[in-house]
Amino acid sequence: MKRIPIVANVLEYNQSVAHDVRRAMGSHMLALNLLSSPGAGKTTLIEQTAAALKGEIRLAVIEGDLATTLDADRVAAQGVPVVQINTDGSCHLEARQVMAALPQLRLDHVDVLIIENVGNLICPTEFDLGEDAKVVVTSLTEGDDKPLKYPGAFVAAQAIVVNKIDLEPYLPVSTQELRTAIATINRHAPVIALSCTTGAGFDVWLDWIREALRAKRAKM
């Protein structure tokens, strides 16, 4: 009987492409994979990060979306090189898509590459994109039970941004309660509470990026 070849494991294939992506990106550049629910504020975070780091750190962005170039348009308006990946209905980015996007960017002119994943707190978790760190963005408006209910993403995160803290006075949940919930799932990732509306806490986020870039390059 003829042996039929089977791609046994989509994740295994993805992992091997992720290694190639990591090699292609090299050691001078920091790559972040941003995960969140729809509407947690990833794009706004990227817009404001680009504005704040202009002239200091050269950013590039890969935007993952089911459909539209709405997010890429917003980021491009900040003067940042951006590549849009439309997944055409698929619920997460895969390493092969990032690999295909890389030639669109002049990598030797990039210090930090931010990959904005599809808005989904579940499926992207399993797919290594060749990033140095996964960053989960959660917004205070989503409540304090999300770390327990969606543990995969929170466990995998190397940093957790809590966005929309300016709305705390109007919500039935506090930043402190959310911090406590996160700590039951992930004690190691720094939790960076901020508001993209008021700018509160934003410096802590920028310092985290600076330090992560420094640490990456120190390994060279």
Next chain:
Amino acid sequence: MKRIPIVANVLEYNQSVAHDVRRAMGSHMLALNLLSSPGAGKTTLIEQTAAALKGEIRLAVIEGDLATTLDADRVAAQGVPVVQINTDGSCHLEARQVMAALPQLRLDHVDVLIIENVGNLICPTEFDLGEDAKVVVTSLTEGDDKPLKYPGAFVAAQAIVVNKIDLEPYLPVSTQELRTAIATINRHAPVIALSCTTGAGFDVWLDWIREALRAKRAKM
């Protein structure tokens, strides 16, 4: 060469089980499949619906979650029969899971069954659970670009609940802008704007349920 059987289409299989679920539920009962991002407020909507309809409409709930019984516990506290499905990491409910849950409920004592899907605006869209209507819950805090960016869920919805409208004064987006965005994707589904915190608009939601139940039974 031996022919190797292949389950060609997971969705096809799901669809056939969904027909069985629909038959098992019968025509006296209305079944709603609630879809949303994590943290849009599905569970709170169910809690308050149960409280408001007590003594008028007999509710039962199936809770879909990656992990925990947090949501089921909240719903059970309202005195409503509830079955928890833990998907163990899977990103959506399937009809076979609903089928397995049905024997836990006394269906002849249920007027409306609410199925709370896993918090995910993408993957659950494709899976018919045997429901009469898909209801998308979106919160104003998620912004007005979600209908365009996650069109599948919004197209599939027979009703769209816009939650958290009490926060409108503090957000860069208005309920009217979100309504306009929804109308570009789905002109037919009623858009029910409400706040589970203040109760504003909640009567419109309750009336929608009453009318949907009446219409279902009128088809008998």
